[in-house]
Amino acid sequence: MTTLVNNLSHKRRDPFILFKTLNIDAEKEDRIINAATKVFAENGYKRASTNAIVKEAGISKGILFHYFKSKKDLYLSLYEHLSEMFAEKIYARLDWEERDIFEIIRQVSVIKFEMFSTYPDLINFLNSVFHEEDVEVKEEVEKIRESLTDSSFTKLFSNIDASKFRKGIDVGKAIQVIYWTFEGFANQQQAKAKSMSVADIYKEDVLAELDSYTELLKKSFYK
Amino acid sequence: MTTLVNNLSHKRRDPFILFKTLNIDAEKEDRIINAATKVFAENGYKRASTNAIVKEAGISKGILFHYFKSKKDLYLSLYEHLSEMFAEKIYARLDWEERDIFEIIRQVSVIKFEMFSTYPDLINFLNSVFHEEDVEVKEEVEKIRESLTDSSFTKLFSNIDASKFRKGIDVGKAIQVIYWTFEGFANQQQAKAKSMSVADIYKEDVLAELDSYTELLKKSFYK
DNA sequence: TCACTATTGACCAATGTGGTCAAATAGGAG
DNA sequence: CTCCTATTTGACCACATTGGTCAATAGTGA
Numbered sequence A, B: 001m002t003t004l005v006n007n008l009s010h011k012r013r014d015p016f017i018l019f020k021t022l023n024i025d026a027e028k029e030d031r032i033i034n035a036a037t038k039v040f041a042e043n044g045y046k047r048a049s050t051n052a053i054v055k056e057a058g059i060s061k062g063i064l065f066h067y068f069k070s071k072k073d074l075y076l077s078l079y080e081h082l083s084e085m086f087a088e089k090i091y092a093r094l095d096w097e098e099r100d101i102f103e104i105i106r107q108v109s110v111i112k113f114e115m116f117s118t119y120p121d122l123i124n125f126l127n128s129v130f131h132e133e134d135v136e137v138k139e140e141v142e143k144i145r146e147s148l149t150d151s152s153f154t155k156l157f158s159n160i161d162a163s164k165f166r167k168g169i170d171v172g173k174a175i176q177v178i179y180w181t182f183e184g185f186a187n188q189q190q191a192k193a194k195s196m197s198v199a200d201i202y203k204e205d206v207l208a209e210l211d212s213y214t215e216l217l218k219k220s221f222y223k
Numbered sequence C: 001t002c003a004c005t006a007t008t009g010a011c012c013a014a015t016g017t018g019g020t021c022a023a024a025t026a027g028g029a030g
Numbered sequence D: 001c002t003c004c005t006a007t008t009t010g011a012c013c014a015c016a017t018t019g020g021t022c023a024a025t026a027g028t029g030a
Helices: A004-010 A017-021 A026-047 A050-057 A059-066 A071-091 A100-118 A122-131 A135-148 A153-158 A170-194 A205-220 B004-010 B015-019 B026-045 B050-057 B059-069 B071-095 B101-118 B123-132 B137-146 B149-160 B173-193 B201-223
Strands: none
Touching: A026 A050, A026 A071, A026 A122, A026 A135, A026 B026, A050 A059, A050 A071, A071 A100, A071 A122, A071 A135, A100 A122, A100 A170, A100 A205, A170 A205, A170 B173, A170 B201, A205 B173, A205 B201, B026 B050, B026 B123, B026 B137, B050 B059, B050 B071, B071 B101, B071 B123, B071 B137, B071 B173, B101 B123, B101 B173, B101 B201, B173 B201
């Protein structure tokens, strides 16, 4: 069983196998991906409507079922494609030697932020797949997830330098607090982003605010 | 414009007006409330099915539409009833003079926890109503919400004793961190609770863990 | 027994579903 | 231009589900 890292370094996968065999321009592929991502993210597998997807993507019903043999096929292919792409980006840009929790979380946050501006529904989709309960896809989702789970990631978080924390601080709990803080911050930003165009979000501003939380937590938890 | 506090102290409202006029035993009323709460919380207004509600409640379709003249009526009555009940409990048990942020959040958490064991879907339902976008109910939800919004609550949080915090700490941001921590903790507990029976959750254990986070944050933020 | 109310669930028209397929279109080669 | 093939369309289908109705039944107290 190879890990994701191995997959990424040794193997060049063509995520949408169905797409590869047919000659489709990238722009249309993107439209379909974004439409499906959005509709699945908002509704879950069962209640997501293929009609809604084709409408959102601006394509005909026929062509969708020409590319994907069924709704299930679309869902699973999309999940495989997006989770691989997501992992790929993360892996390519993380510093795996880093042992400072704030630096790690900052790196992950920056990557997430950048992905959000290109694929606004990606993270929501991946979250919704994670919580998906429908029996028609649950098992196969599990299989795909397994093939992607990687030990490097957990190692990254279990290898954190505890010596930087002040005496008397429960490091495990402190890490939880840090995690919840950045999760909360990300949710807040996403809620904000809903009410404005993507162009109006300035990366520098968001990162500056994020850093102010980092600073606060460092001041409080570190020696 | 009266505030919620005034409503609660001066006025005895019968939340489910429709219920009052007919003689229904409390146990059945609770079954209907819990079923509707659950189904609406999980699906939102539009996609929630009245069939699913009557099945979950173990009642017939006819009787549901005998009590409530429409799905919309059920939804809005339920929202009004539950949000009033929720506010009532909070208001009855909060110490409004308290100025210590941890003490306030702890009080709110305890109340939330207790409500969760009796009405597991209450909080999810109120959250889902808050995010509801369906035009058929949005406006009326807004009206009900307005009639409940109270300034005392915001006053409570804006009146926090900042002098307890260490020098150099951004109190506003620290409060955000505290808020996100307890939100994250609550979500974690709720996820855990899904995989076990309500009886197996020990209040003392949960509160002890919650207090350990309080302790950590106090140690870090307070003088 | 009767009169009355509370409750049922089969039923309905309307809408929406995933998926199909004959036909229209586009594009390149000759 | 004609032909041929590959791409794309959307009307259409059988089926499931929807919110809501109502004649019929069960229950109750006198």
